[in-house]
Amino acid sequence: MHIAQWIAAIPPLAVYVTIGLIVMIESLGIPIPGEIALVSATLLTIHPSSAVEWEYIAIAASAGAIIGDSIGYSIGRKGGKPLFEWLGRKFPKHFGPSHVATAERAFAKWGMWTVFFGRFIALLRIFAGPLAGALHMRYPKFLIANALGGIVWATGTTALIHYVGEVAEKWLSGFAWVGLGVALIAGVCVSLYVKHRAGKAMAAPAEEEPAELR
Template structure:
């Protein structure tokens, strides 16, 4: 089957549901690549044979982020710090003491906005919901930051990849896959810059304590 036929055969609803579930599972505190899945799905919207629309991908990812983080918040509220200690023993690569300490510094520095900023940082994206619950952050404050973070992250990422990819594809006139590559590089560059700045901000309290 030709690539155009294969892309055209992908049911848009299946893409939206899959993205929503992947983002929701990651937001629960399970380390899976939600951001990569979001970018990959958005790339489909650039291809002329695809019926997938970036707006609905953004809606699905936002819903998954809000629902997943809220469930994670409930789990953290019930499990508390012992939950993270248990996870650290079982999955030290993702929930080790250093990871937890970094996430706690972010919460100490930014409060509820650690939930908002956490949507843009892989480590905090996993920790935000459960840790907010474990630290007994008030749910209304958590929900506001969670919803805003989900909307900005999902809409910003999908819009950036879609429109940069479209512009690159038109400019390169026919080299569609090169255009998609340019979109990925541009999106990854901006994402890495945001993560770098946020990482420096999180490390600042630790440096000041020495």
């Protein structure tokens, strides 16, 4: 099947629901590649044969991020620190003591903004909700940072990939797969740069008094 026919056959609703669920599951604290799925889905929007629209992908991802983080917050609030100790024993690669310590330092230094910036950093993205709950951050503060982070991350990522890909598609219209590949590489490079800058600031040891989380 030609790529144009394959893309045209994908039901847009299925794409939106799938992306929303993947992002929500990742935001719960389960380490799955939500950002890769978001980028991949957005790449579909640059092809003329696709009925998938990047605006709806952004809405679905935003909703998934906000809902998933809120559920993760509730889980962390109920489970507390013992939950992370148990996860560290079961999944040391993702929830080891060093990872938890890094996330806690970020919360101590930045408070609610850790939730906002954490949406752009893979490690903090899975920790933000549950750890905010475990540290008893006040929910109104958490919700504001959670909503802002989810919307900015989802909308910024999808808009960037879509418009960069659109330009690439015009220049490489005769090579559909090449156009998609160029868009993916450009999007990943920008995403990695943003993560590097944000991660460098957030992972630095706290030099100030812990921010008030309550």
